[in-house]
Amino acid sequence: MLLIIENLLTKDEVKQFRAYMAQAVWEPGIKTAGTLARSAKQNLQLDDASEVATGLRNHILRKLGSxxxxxxAALPGKIYPPKFNCYKDGGTYGTHIDSAIMPVPGTNMSVRGDLSATLFLSEPDEYVGGELEIDGVQGGEGIKLAAGDMVLYSSGFEHRVNPVVKGARYASFFWIESYVRDEKNRSTLFELDQTIQQLTQKLDAGDKDVLKLTGIYHNLLRSWATT
Known part of the structure; x- marks a missing residue:
């Protein structure tokens, strides 16, 4: 699946994010790359433990939670704490697949990567290149969103960030462990939930058909969810 979520952050929020990020210390992204990704990853990242990263991360989590x-779409059970990166001066991340299980530093928790997310923090005209490309997903070619918009996609596909040859591409990225592990089941629930919401706008919330569909949704979720 691939879903674009527009305006997760407002333009004012993006402006505030960028002001904080401009004052932060950036580290080579290779420091957090896995063994196979080291040769493909050429970018900069904020230190996850820094005050700036912590504050921005918590803001994103609050926005996602509401x-x-x-x-x-995600039915999130766990969210890997959002990280922040910057691509410039030819920076790129070659073709790779995200890890299936990711330990969260400083905790005894790990997150299964069912879904991946990239929240764009630069406007498309601020940089040249830097497209996110996802193989095998319809609509996954050359993704380059407005600042504040986020793309959500299945983690099991090969993907890459093309070289940024001019300007700088700032983004936040993270992974989600869904309550519903199976992608087809999760997509079915998403379509059903969206249909129920659309019907609720046209019919009374107590309409018998709306109530029936809502019951079907929750019984499917009860059957498919893992906790």
């Missing part, structure tokens, strides 16, 4: 479209 965003109905994200919750409907």
């Amino acid at each position: 965003h109905p479209l994200f919750i409907s």
